[in-house]
Amino acid sequence: MSEKAKNAISGWLIMLPALILFGFFVWEPLFESVRMSLYNAKGYTLTEFVGLANYRSLFASPDFVIAWKNTFMYIVWSLIIGFIVPIVIAVLITESPILKSVTRVAVYFPNMLPGLAIVMIWAFFLKPGDMGVLNILMSKIGIKPFTWLTTKGWTIPLIVLTMTWKSAGSTALIYMARISDINPELIEAAAIDGAGPLRRMFSIVIPSLFGLVKTMLILQIISVFQILYEPLMMTNGGPNNASVSIMMQVYRYAFDQFNYPKAAAVSVMINIVLTLITIVYFTVTREKEEAV
Amino acid sequence: MKKVRTILCTLMAALMVFAMLSGCGNSQPSSSQTEPAAETPAASAETPAPSGEKIQLTLGIYPADTDEALIEAHKVYMENYAKLRPDVEVIPSYYKYATDNFIPMAEAGTVPTIIESWYTEPQKLIRSGYIRDITDILKARGWYDVINPSIRDLLSADGKIYGLPRDGYALGLMLNVELFEEAGLVTDGVPNYPKTWEELAQTAKTIKEKTGAAGICLLAQDNAGGWHWSNIAWAYGATLTKDNGDGTFTANLNSPEAIAAMEYTKSLKWEYDVLTADPTAENWGTGFQQLGTGGAAMYIAANDAVEQPTANNGLPVDKLALAPVPAGPGGQYSLSGGTPYVFASTATDDEVNAALDYLIVMGKAPEVTTDARIGLENDAKYRVDNGIPVIPRFPCWNNPELTAVENEVIEANKNVDMRLYQPYYDATLSDGNLRMEEPGLTQDMYAELTKVLQAVLTDESADVASLMETANTNYQTLLNDAGIGK
Numbered sequence: 001m002s003e004k005a006k007n008a009i010s011g012w013l014i015m016l017p018a019l020i021l022f023g024f025f026v027w028e029p030l031f032e033s034v035r036m037s038l039y040n041a042k043g044y045t046l047t048e049f050v051g052l053a054n055y056r057s058l059f060a061s062p063d064f065v066i067a068w069k070n071t072f073m074y075i076v077w078s079l080i081i082g083f084i085v086p087i088v089i090a091v092l093i094t095e096s097p098i099l100k101s102v103t104r105v106a107v108y109f110p111n112m113l114p115g116l117a118i119v120m121i122w123a124f125f126l127k128p129g130d131m132g133v134l135n136i137l138m139s140k141i142g143i144k145p146f147t148w149l150t151t152k153g154w155t156i157p158l159i160v161l162t163m164t165w166k167s168a169g170s171t172a173l174i175y176m177a178r179i180s181d182i183n184p185e186l187i188e189a190a191a192i193d194g195a196g197p198l199r200r201m202f203s204i205v206i207p208s209l210f211g212l213v214k215t216m217l218i219l220q221i222i223s224v225f226q227i228l229y230e231p232l233m234m235t236n237g238g239p240n241n242a243s244v245s246i247m248m249q250v251y252r253y254a255f256d257q258f259n260y261p262k263a264a265a266v267s268v269m270i271n272i273v274l275t276l277i278t279i280v281y282f283t284v285t286r287e288k289e290e291a292v
Numbered sequence: 293m294k295k296v297r298t299i300l301c302t303l304m305a306a307l308m309v310f311a312m313l314s315g316c317g318n319s320q321p322s323s324s325q326t327e328p329a330a331e332t333p334a335a336s337a338e339t340p341a342p343s344g345e346k347i348q349l350t351l352g353i354y355p356a357d358t359d360e361a362l363i364e365a366h367k368v369y370m371e372n373y374a375k376l377r378p379d380v381e382v383i384p385s386y387y388k389y390a391t392d393n394f395i396p397m398a399e400a401g402t403v404p405t406i407i408e409s410w411y412t413e414p415q416k417l418i419r420s421g422y423i424r425d426i427t428d429i430l431k432a433r434g435w436y437d438v439i440n441p442s443i444r445d446l447l448s449a450d451g452k453i454y455g456l457p458r459d460g461y462a463l464g465l466m467l468n469v470e471l472f473e474e475a476g477l478v479t480d481g482v483p484n485y486p487k488t489w490e491e492l493a494q495t496a497k498t499i500k501e502k503t504g505a506a507g508i509c510l511l512a513q514d515n516a517g518g519w520h521w522s523n524i525a526w527a528y529g530a531t532l533t534k535d536n537g538d539g540t541f542t543a544n545l546n547s548p549e550a551i552a553a554m555e556y557t558k559s560l561k562w563e564y565d566v567l568t569a570d571p572t573a574e575n576w577g578t579g580f581q582q583l584g585t586g587g588a589a590m591y592i593a594a595n596d597a598v599e600q601p602t603a604n605n606g607l608p609v610d611k612l613a614l615a616p617v618p619a620g621p622g623g624q625y626s627l628s629g630g631t632p633y634v635f636a637s638t639a640t641d642d643e644v645n646a647a648l649d650y651l652i653v654m655g656k657a658p659e660v661t662t663d664a665r666i667g668l669e670n671d672a673k674y675r676v677d678n679g680i681p682v683i684p685r686f687p688c689w690n691n692p693e694l695t696a697v698e699n700e701v702i703e704a705n706k707n708v709d710m711r712l713y714q715p716y717y718d719a720t721l722s723d724g725n726l727r728m729e730e731p732g733l734t735q736d737m738y739a740e741l742t743k744v745l746q747a748v749l750t751d752e753s754a755d756v757a758s759l760m761e762t763a764n765t766n767y768q769t770l771l772n773d774a775g776i777g778k
Contacts, residue, residue: 042421043398061773127570129569150746152750236513236572255392258420
């Protein structure tokens with residue numbers, strides 16, 4: 001047996017425990033839910049094979065198409081509102097000459113609060129009528145109360161805003177780590193050559209972030225795709241389905257109706273869509289990354 | 293090299309299969325537990341009987357650790373119970389039913405023998421197969437025939453019954469008497485409650501003008517919105533689901549009556565402006581909060597929830613009143629139902645019987661014994677001590693003897709002026725007043741109605757007729773998909 005093969009064997013052996021755990025806790029449930037989506041069930045107990053009937057009946061649900069549409073709207077808005085913010089924060093903090101660590105803690109702080117508490121705080125803040133905190137503040141400067149979350153077109157952007165408020169800081173930390181990896185000599189050299197802060201940012205910092213940006217983008221899409229508790233708590237999908245998300249459909253099938261096969265069917269569809277998005281995205285951007 | 297790789301690949305694949313199988317292996321015994329044949333011996337084998345083969349009763353209806361007053365009451369029940377059934381070991385096992393943990397617990401076989409559920413749940417639980425059929429046991433005790441027939445229907449499927457009622461309820465209109473007083477709407481200590489929905493809009497407007505509080509709290513956050521709203525629809529003469537009598541149903545949300553009822557609801561927001569700031573954030577619980585804390589003067593609620601505005605939200609016990617649901621052009625109806633006790637599918641006959649005996653001791657069963665009377669008295673005392681109105685239960689048992697004892701206990705522990713409640717009881721006891729929930733896919737219908745409510749309460753220009761048309765189409769699609777539409 002060659003040296004290489006021996007190495008390979010020991011490599012596999014080292015990975016073995018992780019693979020077993022991974023297989024048991026990730027793949028097995030995954031296959032199980034694919035299987036479940038093809039059956040009828042009583043509780044978790046599968047009763048009869050029904051093929052794609054669960055999938056077909058999803059399309060009969062009046063909320064199904066809307067939920068998909070909304071989910072994509074969440075993604076669009078999260079890219080508009082939430083994607084640039086952490087990059088800007090990271091660059092600004094890195095460039096800032098003073099109070100660096102204080103700002104770093106400050107932007108990370110919302111991330112330390114429990115997610116549900118944040119959602120409730122924002123729900124109070126954005127409450128319509130005279131009792132909402134934001135409306136009270138606005139009334140001080142003579143602006144009439146607004147209906148915020150209960151206004152159809154505003155619901156999703158506002159929910160995305162609260163998500164950004166919570167998570168931008170932690171994403172910024174990741175960008176900051178990458179920026180601090182950039183060889184300082186490069187930046188110094190550029191400065192000596194007369195490049196100002198803006199020029200340095202666009203010619204050095206941003207290009208070296210590209211690989212990370214690409215990963216963060218897909219991670220963000222995947223995580224926003226699974227948005228659940230924010231709309232569940234803030235609007236329960238309302239008004240009139242304006243903020244219902246596809247994960248809320250999973251939740252409703254599973255826990256409001258105890259219809260686990262249908263919940264599994266929606267989950268499988270989400271899985272397929274996300275896998276497709278990821279494959280397409282990495283194929284499209286591969287060339288560019290190699291160029292960098 | 294290639295060979296080694298092949299071997300490794302095979303090895304890994306075998307390993308994966310093994311891992312998957314071991315996963316399956318784990319889930320097998322638990323899923324077989326739900327099969328009726330296997331479950332009984334499994335359950336008794338799992339629960340070791342320590343001293344002398346005692347029957348074990350895990351009591352999911354035992355109060356939470358924080359509820360000290362109620363725990364005191366249960367200590368008395370347990371003492372009395374020990375005398376009645378020395379062969380039973382009672383294991384307090386507080387469980388508050390929740391949809392996200394019930395099925396996993398049931399699958400693991402850890403659901404207590406007896407638990408309390410919600411009014412929306414029985415049919416769903418029956419379908420899931422995790423609660424047990426108690427028909428024979430109830431028949432043997434003679435309880436089956438004395439359950440209020442309409443409540444019995446709620447808890448039954450295919451002629452089998454799966455639970456028994458803790459309380460019955462009928463929706464009424466709860467009033468915050470403090471706000472009525474402040475608005476000058478009280479005569480001789482009794483609030484002038486609105487008799488019709490039109491009157492309600494005026495009353496609500498007066499209250500809003502005089503006190504600043506919302507006139508009425510309507511719900512539009514979750515299915516409870518549609519549930520409450522069906523009362524308004526009935527008053528306007530609507531029937532929301534047509535029962536074709538052959539097991540099929542036809543959606544009927546777009547009838548002129550239903551549209552009129554929704555137009556009225558819309559006017560409460562945009563014409564009268566008497567609702568709370570954001571009905572789309574109001575649910576069953578926040579409604580009581582609004583009523584109890586003076587945020588709203590009226591709220592659709594039932595007699596079995598009087599502790600909500602009072603003990604839980606601080607309204608003084610004598611400032612709560614309960615009036616009938618207002619009438620409309622189509623009549624006056626009260627939606628009625630019951631809160632059930634249900635039993636784990638793994639419970640044996642002995643365990644169920646032990647649990648039913650505990651209900652006797654609590655005074656929640658249709659049997660009058662000394663213990664039952666003590667149970668009723670303890671319950672009444674608990675209410676008096678905690679500022680909860682002591683008022684008659686809604687009749688869930690047709691047992692005159694029990695009703696008589698109940699009334700005696702209530703009379704002896706009276707802590708409210710019954711004039712504040714009498715119109716409600718008079719109305720609900722009148723012929724043809726009580727109405728069960730709409731048949732068909734009731735919760736799905738509520739969901740559709742709630743969406744319409746959200747639309748009309750947040751958008752002044754919402755087109756009620758077309759929204760109801762959409763809701764109707766959606767609901768019909770769901771009925772068809774479930775194979776019960778026509």
